[in-house]
Amino acid sequence: MGILPSHTAEALQRNAAIYDRLQSVIPPMEWASFADDIDAIMRLKKERNAVILAHNYMRPEIFHGIADIQGDSLALAREAAKVEADVIVVAGVHFMAETAKLLNPARTVLIPDTKAGCSLAESITAADVRLLRQKYPGLPVITYVNTSAAVKAESDICCTSGNAKKIVESLGVPQVIMLPDEYLAQNVAAQTHVKIITWKGHCEVHELFTASDITLFREQNPGVVILAHPECPPEVIAASDYAGSTAEMVEWVSSHKAGRVVLLTECSMSDNVAVNFPDTHFIRPCQLCPHMKRITLSNIRFALENMEHEVNVASEIAGPARRAVERMIAVR
Ligand code: 13P
Ligand code: SF4
16 A cells, blocks of 8 residues: 555554454555545544434445444334434434434434435325225235335334234235335235235335346355345245345344355445455455445534434424334244
């Protein structure tokens, strides 16, 4: 490495233990470019009494470098409710920050980029849910957490990809409405006797995987195990070896110790999991989520320096939306 400014060299030294774990996924020059931001974020977390929640799709320098709590949507929701620090910075997308605020309203919740959205959350409005209720009177509405608080407020209960089947069956009814992810709903419907009315929302990342991609991966990598996220189309799930939420994929890799694995999901996921499982070889035909990738070390630093951008939920929406999320969390 060339000559570094003295503050960067000192920052690198202070955070050397973090880099020890990340060498396999971040080249030294790139790590050096992160050093000042990482150092500042570590200091600001103490000054602001803040914690950083990071979704599994965050880049490794965020996920392994500065996050205090990591996980899938379900784990982040559960953990957000327990945070005692004054400030929660959500390194994830907007609906995750809203969920954190719903579950822990006394904390200041910050999102480093307000444009970090989600194609699923964009696919449905509260008015759409009201129309669905009119069309199917009496059917309970199960809403994926990847939605706005306003949509959650119109729902009976939420679900994530990690608990969707359990939530559907917990209601003890023969038919439900499950929205907005059509593929998640179809994938759950294939595993239960409960009839599911679906919506037409799709994840712009997972809808890109195809069953013929899987044929190709298997031809090129004999013996490879394919794990797919349930937001993928049903034909992709059918052609895969296992389907599960991002946390369930981690759990699978941990318990099966497979030699060669493909994770059909967002790009940073394989990098983050590879850090913890160096003996597994990850083949990486991933897709980038442009919304998740809006979150960077520099805008996390800016968020903590300036206490921006604060996420709030209007009180008339917050009550019913919170009930739907808390009802989900109570299902074990
Ligand atoms: P999970 O981490 O809950 O599996 O969700 C994936 C996702 O797309 C979140 O945006
Ligand atoms: Fe939304 Fe898909 Fe991005 Fe997750 S990966 S935030 S579901 S667009």
